Amino acid sequence: xxxxxxxxxxxxxxxxxxxxxxxxxxxxxxxxxxxxxxxxxxxxxxxxxxxxxxxxxxxxxxxxxxxxxxxxxxxxxxxxxxxxxxxxxxxxxxxxxxxxxxxxxxxxxxxxxxxxxxxxxxxxxxxx
Numbered sequence: 254x255x256x257x258x259x260x261x262x263x264x265x266x267x268x269x270x271x272x273x274x275x276x277x278x279x280x281x282x283x284x285x286x287x288x289x290x291x292x293x294x295x296x297x298x299x300x301x302x303x304x305x306x307x308x309x310x311x312x313x314x315x316x317x318x319x320x321x322x323x324x325x326x327x328x329x330x331x332x333x334x335x336x337x338x339x340x341x342x343x344x345x346x347x348x349x350x351x352x353x354x355x356x357x358x359x360x361x362x363x364x365x366x367x368x369x370x371x372x373x374x375x376x377x378x379x380x381x
Contacts, residue, residue, distance in 0.1 A: 260346050261312055263290075263345045266287065270341055271338070272331075272337070282338075286345075288320055292306065293328070295309060295310070296321050
């Protein structure tokens, strides 16, 4: 069984989440997760080094490298093969997400990540 992905921090959800080639009747679709979108934005648009971008996304530099590599592969597939690109999902929290508190010890657990049902408080070990 693989290890669950940690929550990645993103700036904001993009306003446009679906792109497709003009005049294409192709129904093939590629899913770009929100963390992959953020990695491309930070590395390619803002021009940050991987270490700086990893800190902003709250992941290790190696994890950031894997995320941006997967994102580049998907974008290349979309461009070369004329597929539709959809941006959604992934274990992410925005900077404006509310802080989650443990119901037992009331300590702050960080930002809401969307998949908190399987999480446990690191302080008192209560399932959240």
